[in-house]
Amino acid sequence: MVRHGTKGNAGTTQYSQGCRTSVRVSCCHEEMYMFGCCFPGSRSNRHSTSSTEETQPLLRPGTAFGAGDRGSSPDTLEHAIQRNDVVLVKALLANGADVSGVWDRVKHLLARPEFKAIQDALTYDRRLKILYPEGASQQHSALDNALHGGRLEQAKAIMEREISTAGGIDRLWARAAASGQRDILRALLLLGYAERSCTYRRFEKTSIDDAGIRTVMKEIPYISPRFGGRINLNGKARFRGTDEEIDCSPIAMQYMKDAKPVGDKGRVKPDYTHLASKDAIEAGITPDIRIEHERLKAHATDTHLIPNGQFGAFLVGQFQKMELLGEEGRQMLMESPNHSMSLELAIKKKDGVTSYVVRFFDPNDSVRHVRAASSSARTFEFHDVGAYVAESRLMKGYYPHEEKLSMLYVRPRDGIPANAPHIANRTLTSCVPDAAIGPWAMHCLLENGFAGNILQLEETFVRMSEEEQVALLSSMDEDGTPGLFSASKGGHADAIRAFGRLLSHVPESRRASLVAAIQENGISGLAVALFMGHANVIHAYGELLSLIPDDKKVELVMATVGGMPALHAAMAEGHGDAIAEYGPLLSEVRRIAPGKLMDILEAKESDGISAFGAVMEKENPNVEVACRYLQLVKDCCGALEPDERTRLRTLVESSCFVETDGVRRPSERFARMREESPAFARLFDEVLNKLSVQ
Numbered sequence: 001m002v003r004h005g006t007k008g009n010a011g012t013t014q015y016s017q018g019c020r021t022s023v024r025v026s027c028c029h030e031e032m033y034m035f036g037c038c039f040p041g042s043r044s045n046r047h048s049t050s051s052t053e054e055t056q057p058l059l060r061p062g063t064a065f066g067a068g069d070r071g072s073s074p075d076t077l078e079h080a081i082q083r084n085d086v087v088l089v090k091a092l093l094a095n096g097a098d099v100s101g102v103w104d105r106v107k108h109l110l111a112r113p114e115f116k117a118i119q120d121a122l123t124y125d126r127r128l129k130i131l132y133p134e135g136a137s138q139q140h141s142a143l144d145n146a147l148h149g150g151r152l153e154q155a156k157a158i159m160e161r162e163i164s165t166a167g168g169i170d171r172l173w174a175r176a177a178a179s180g181q182r183d184i185l186r187a188l189l190l191l192g193y194a195e196r197s198c199t200y201r202r203f204e205k206t207s208i209d210d211a212g213i214r215t216v217m218k219e220i221p222y223i224s225p226r227f228g229g230r231i232n233l234n235g236k237a238r239f240r241g242t243d244e245e246i247d248c249s250p251i252a253m254q255y256m257k258d259a260k261p262v263g264d265k266g267r268v269k270p271d272y273t274h275l276a277s278k279d280a281i282e283a284g285i286t287p288d289i290r291i292e293h294e295r296l297k298a299h300a301t302d303t304h305l306i307p308n309g310q311f312g313a314f315l316v317g318q319f320q321k322m323e324l325l326g327e328e329g330r331q332m333l334m335e336s337p338n339h340s341m342s343l344e345l346a347i348k349k350k351d352g353v354t355s356y357v358v359r360f361f362d363p364n365d366s367v368r369h370v371r372a373a374s375s376s377a378r379t380f381e382f383h384d385v386g387a388y389v390a391e392s393r394l395m396k397g398y399y400p401h402e403e404k405l406s407m408l409y410v411r412p413r414d415g416i417p418a419n420a421p422h423i424a425n426r427t428l429t430s431c432v433p434d435a436a437i438g439p440w441a442m443h444c445l446l447e448n449g450f451a452g453n454i455l456q457l458e459e460t461f462v463r464m465s466e467e468e469q470v471a472l473l474s475s476m477d478e479d480g481t482p483g484l485f486s487a488s489k490g491g492h493a494d495a496i497r498a499f500g501r502l503l504s505h506v507p508e509s510r511r512a513s514l515v516a517a518i519q520e521n522g523i524s525g526l527a528v529a530l531f532m533g534h535a536n537v538i539h540a541y542g543e544l545l546s547l548i549p550d551d552k553k554v555e556l557v558m559a560t561v562g563g564m565p566a567l568h569a570a571m572a573e574g575h576g577d578a579i580a581e582y583g584p585l586l587s588e589v590r591r592i593a594p595g596k597l598m599d600i601l602e603a604k605e606s607d608g609i610s611a612f613g614a615v616m617e618k619e620n621p622n623v624e625v626a627c628r629y630l631q632l633v634k635d636c637c638g639a640l641e642p643d644e645r646t647r648l649r650t651l652v653e654s655s656c657f658v659e660t661d662g663v664r665r666p667s668e669r670f671a672r673m674r675e676e677s678p679a680f681a682r683l684f685d686e687v688l689n690k691l692s693v694q
Helices: 074-082 086-094 099-110 113-131 142-149 152-166 169-179 182-190 211-219 248-258 278-284 288-299 308-325 377-382 394-398 439-447 451-456 466-473 483-490 493-503 508-516 525-532 535-545 550-557 566-572 576-592 594-602 611-616 623-639 642-654 668-676 678-692
Strands: 024-027 030-033 303-307 329-336 339-350 353-361 370-374 405-411 657-660 663-666
Touching: 074 086, 074 099, 086 113, 099 113, 099 377, 113 182, 113 211, 113 377, 142 152, 142 182, 152 169, 152 182, 169 182, 182 211, 211 370, 248 278, 248 288, 248 329, 248 339, 288 329, 288 405, 303 308, 303 439, 308 329, 308 339, 308 377, 308 405, 353 377, 370 377, 405 439, 439 451, 439 466, 439 483, 439 493, 451 493, 466 493, 466 508, 483 493, 483 525, 483 535, 493 508, 493 535, 508 525, 508 535, 508 550, 525 535, 525 566, 525 576, 535 550, 535 576, 550 576, 566 576, 566 611, 576 594, 576 623, 594 623, 594 642, 611 623, 611 642, 623 642, 623 668, 623 678, 642 678, 663 668, 668 678
Parallel strands: none
Antiparallel strands: 024 030, 303 405, 329 339, 329 405, 339 353, 353 370, 657 663
């Protein structure tokens, strides 16, 4: 029930709050809509002019204005939300309707971008109830009246003047906190000004004792005023003894690794010891952190690909899962197309009160984190990723594609062990719908071996146009690296086979370039697999060969790494198993273009040194690699011309024998290999005999 009091000396009104209705009343010749209007949460920086400081009676809507019933049927609110009827939703909220009863039935709709206006209305209504609680008896200003009465243009005009006078949102917040101007603080929180920058509290030096204000300000992502200004150490330090930059990935991983445990249920407390300065980073972060980063991406079992607009719904789901499992904390690696970040969630319980806490760490803001907290996990439902990035301009760089998606990997408390098993047909724990998978998402699936998700795409893939199919399979990252190349580099044979399944639906004439997966530096997917020693990937590439025309197969098999034949690179790196899997690919060359075999088997570098010669030059030649190579030669002998066999025999012998005083004898290394490995000796003799047959 609204009670109009008389103005006292302070020019304010005391009231006891009644219910809110959707009626429109006239006061002071000004129409006021008695329900919450759209909540303006965008981070813009528009400043305009001015209004009045004088106070007015706070008009609380209610039955005194003929609103009728206090409440409204939950079904009515549900139907209004389903129809995306923003005006009706606002009116029902103002009349006391509560979304809690229908939340589970409408939250899937509210997560969609087209329901943003309703999201904002619900947020405004909820915060309004916290900031102006039922039954409160306190003094209010003209700004309070405008906020509570839904006259947002009037409230904004007042605030634009205040912001301009103070010199910015953050300075106005500090001034209002110091002087006890609660109406200003409420307006900054209700009108979306606080959402414009996580640093809005940076000049705050005075504690705020208003419970409602403290509650709302903590649920809006913020950087604590105890931190200093932004310091960006991303890429400023180097791994000791190298020229390699310590960039966002190792910094994000180190942030998680250094966090101190709080209890035994996963909660942690940030520790910036190894991130506090360039020197601290160089002293505390070692190259092994890159291995941990790749291991987490390749073996994490709790993984998510989410739209940025549904980040809040993801947070709520994670909190629910944590409660179900009895966890109090989680750490996650969070990645955009070209940036790594960290996310931490915590559930705190103190004095019977549960708090849900989100901490977001961006390596471009290297010595502080963004925080948000609430007594209800559902408070985070409408949070967007952008709300947690301290400078909104950075979002365009982090997410340059039309797809605004993030990958998240939940980090086990003790990290991923070095002997973590391969996950066959790996599938994301949660993923955007198949129809939403674009080139970057596809690259992400390939790079991280999510073969299960790639296979699930087939039904959608076959309905795409040819150009859409090719665009999806030729997906590249920001460095121009094809997704298939990244899968090869990571050793994800399952993902390559799944790629082949989709490729089979593409016209044959378009397949060869997709299978080649050539990076900007000219290295192909097969070449990197040989160089890295991924025998399983080379085997999978053998399966892909059946999908491309014969005239393209030879070019693919004759792969190079920086001008070096890929076979030479594999032998130099000691990858015996990879060399063995290369053999079946050479059988295709024997069938299609036997004249190319000699070039492949010689595998000479630009200086003329053959792959076998390079192996035998070493102080301790790799016997397994030598045997694998000799087996390739043995298998190909029948397809070589007589003069080619003679050339190859000369190449092999010159790598194993030396001539002294006109007498040819085995080199010491070769003699030692024959003695230590009878299998090598037998195979060597067999190969020489085959090469001698004319």
